[in-house]
Amino acid sequence: MSRRAWIAAGLLALPAAAAEPPPDPEFLEFLAxxxxxxQQFAEYVESRKFESELRKVEEERAAGKGEDHEP
Numbered sequence: 001m002s003r004r005a006w007i008a009a010g011l012l013a014l015p016a017a018a019a020e021p022p023p024d025p026e027f028l029e030f031l032a033x034x035x036x037x038x039q040q041f042a043e044y045v046e047s048r049k050f051e052s053e054l055r056k057v058e059e060e061r062a063a064g065k066g067e068d069h070e071p
Contacts, residue, residue, distance in 0.1 A: 044050055
């Protein structure tokens, strides 16, 4: 697209973007409540336990593909 086309598309989309309602306060509260859970999940993903379980699942999938089963 040319520069003029991008500018025209942006100008057409600007009113629609500005017309969006503000975020729902209940949804924002939900996000705030789950923030700690996200941190716990991130810590789990970074842990050795996650790595070992992921390796185990990958080995099981590889073993399953070696058999005569269709996916």
